[in-house]
Amino acid sequence: MHNDELQHPHNHQACLEQALHIADTICVKKGVRLTTIRRRILELICSSHKAIGAYELLDLFRVEDAKAKPVTIYRALDFLITAGLVHKIESLNAFIGCLQAEKQHQSVILICDQCKNAYELNAAPVYESLFTMSKKIQFKPTSLTIELHGLCVACA
């Protein structure tokens, strides 16, 4: 999966399968359990590149499990985010699957406000620059959120 594929039609079935396969591998490696529920919710999130909200996810999940509750979704999200398989987009209160969870990455999220597709772009120099700046003022960084809204090439 390359970044540019996300802006164009692509074989998304393969894209999804890869994400799930990587998730399996990572969870085995980390010794954590990608249970049926967790895996299914990851699958729902990765079923497109659009950012999806927790309650949208709940609606989808309820197709199979009519009496699922919000906390089911939030627990799975918590697990998936901690495992690095999903990212929260703070400015949307929505979630996307990570397509490069297997490797350490320093990414920014680009969000098309028209089509809602969101994807990560590697931006190591940006992180470098920010960490250098914070070092100068003796600020100890722990986590960084970078979200760029706009219009993708397809929607512009």
Added chain:
Amino acid sequence: MHNDELQHPHNHQACLEQALHIADTICVKKGVRLTTIRRRILELICSSHKAIGAYELLDLFRVEDAKAKPVTIYRALDFLITAGLVHKIESLNAFIGCLQAEKQHQSVILICDQCKNAYELNAAPVYESLFTMSKKIQFKPTSLTIELHGLCVACA
């Protein structure tokens, strides 16, 4: 007001007065109305450098107007944010006053997760870098959120 003042004791009364004065000026220049409510809410936000939530703000505002409702706060926030006088910190669902509203600025927000102080640091090169990246993939940026969490020098 210099950035480093925010990490150290400073004359915050002057800091607050300056923020309100700049707000007055900007609203006159823009031909918008900084009403009593709006100005008071800005004053409450700027009463410290800690990020403050809408309902915290409501509690403070209710000391003077016992029957104020959430929408009063959200309307004022909407106005103040549009005017560039306040920024929302997406990763906290909280708000801070902007100390450089009079000039165009490209800033990142540094948030100390211990003391909750949050302040803006100019980071034009970071914006440059991100805009260059997005240009390459023909993404048209409209807005950018950069929030760096960590520990400030006082809390480390």
Added chain:
DNA sequence: CTTAATATGTAATATTATAACATTTCATTT
């Protein structure tokens, strides 16, 4: 003063997220 636009009041509700405690499932030890 009248008018139209803007701001505020008021009530209800939508959306996002977590707390608390019971029960079940799973892996490990005996």
Added chain:
DNA sequence: AAATGAAATGTTATAATATTACATATTAAG
């Protein structure tokens, strides 16, 4: 295989954040 303890899930309730809709009041302009 049974006992144990930890992790996951079920269930109910509620907290926290934010908006909609419509009525009334205030303001600026003609």
